[in-house]
Amino acid sequence: MRKKIVAGNWKMNKNLAETKTLLSELKTNLQKAREAEVIVAPTAVNLYMATEELQQVDIKVAAQNMHQAENGAYTGEISADMLKRVGVETVILGHSERRAYFGETDELLASKVSKALQHDMTVIFCFGEELQDRKSDNHFAIVENQLKNGLFHINTEDWKNVVLAYEPVWAIGTGETASPEQAQEMHAFIRNTIAKAYTQQIADEVSILYGGSVKPNNANEIFAKPDVDGGLIGGASLDAESFVAIVNAF
Ligand code: PGA
Numbered sequence: 001m002r003k004k005i006v007a008g009n010w011k012m013n014k015n016l017a018e019t020k021t022l023l024s025e026l027k028t029n030l031q032k033a034r035e036a037e038v039i040v041a042p043t044a045v046n047l048y049m050a051t052e053e054l055q056q057v058d059i060k061v062a063a064q065n066m067h068q069a070e071n072g073a074y075t076g077e078i079s080a081d082m083l084k085r086v087g088v089e090t091v092i093l094g095h096s097e098r099r100a101y102f103g104e105t106d107e108l109l110a111s112k113v114s115k116a117l118q119h120d121m122t123v124i125f126c127f128g129e130e131l132q133d134r135k136s137d138n139h140f141a142i143v144e145n146q147l148k149n150g151l152f153h154i155n156t157e158d159w160k161n162v163v164l165a166y167e168p169v170w171a172i173g174t175g176e177t178a179s180p181e182q183a184q185e186m187h188a189f190i191r192n193t194i195a196k197a198y199t200q201q202i203a204d205e206v207s208i209l210y211g212g213s214v215k216p217n218n219a220n221e222i223f224a225k226p227d228v229d230g231g232l233i234g235g236a237s238l239d240a241e242s243f244v245a246i247v248n249a250f
Pocket residue numbers: 009167171172173174175211212213214232233234235236
């Protein structure tokens with residue numbers, strides 16, 4: 001059975017004090033017995049504090065980005081080893097904001113994926129089409145290419161450390177969500193693409209999250225779709241009450 005996961009991508013929000021407050025609200029309010037695994041991704045300077053805070057708690061911490069080199073003269077960057085040493089085992093790669101604002105290409109992402117997997121980290125690999133791709137009915141081809149070019153170089157065994165996040169760019173932070181049917185259609189396509197490139201078993205076992213304006217009032221119908229295994233939540237993850245409600249939507 002594949003895992004259900006709800007991950008909160010806090011982006012460049014929440015300073016030290018605010019991060020502490022949100023973590024403690026989540027610790028208090030998230031039920032111990034829940035269907036979904038919970039992951040939070042605070043900004044890099046707060047990762048160490050977050051892993052310390054959450055040591056005894058079943059909430060994982062993810063980084064929002066990582067460099068592809070082992071170490072070296074890359075001013076401002078953070079390596080996989082550095083993340084691991086502060087207790088971070090998961091990294092989000094390929095978020096559309098990284099692709100759009102920081103010029104991250106499929107080729108670069110492929111090397112980041114390899115480095116993270118080499119360090120036995122879990123990768124939450126994000127991808128998704130832009131509005132013009134959907135309007136021109138190109139969305140399946142775009143998604144297939146993003147997967148092939150950024151991810152499909154990995155080995156069969158690596159898939160146990162991969163989570164996918166389909167995030168149509170037109171739905172991120174816009175208040176516009178893909179309909180549950182649109183999400184299901186794309187998630188089924190993604191699973192099928194993996195089955196063709198690898199095996200049906202790998203396709204059946206990988207968790208595919210949906211991201212893009214998931215809120216407490218729409219999470220339930222999106223998560224109810226058979227190929228949607230959870231969500232990557234931006235805006236609504238910044239407020240404990242709404243994030244907890246989304247986690248409880250399973
Ligand atoms: P959003 O962001 O929930 O604010 O649309 C999702 C994301 O960027 O992962």
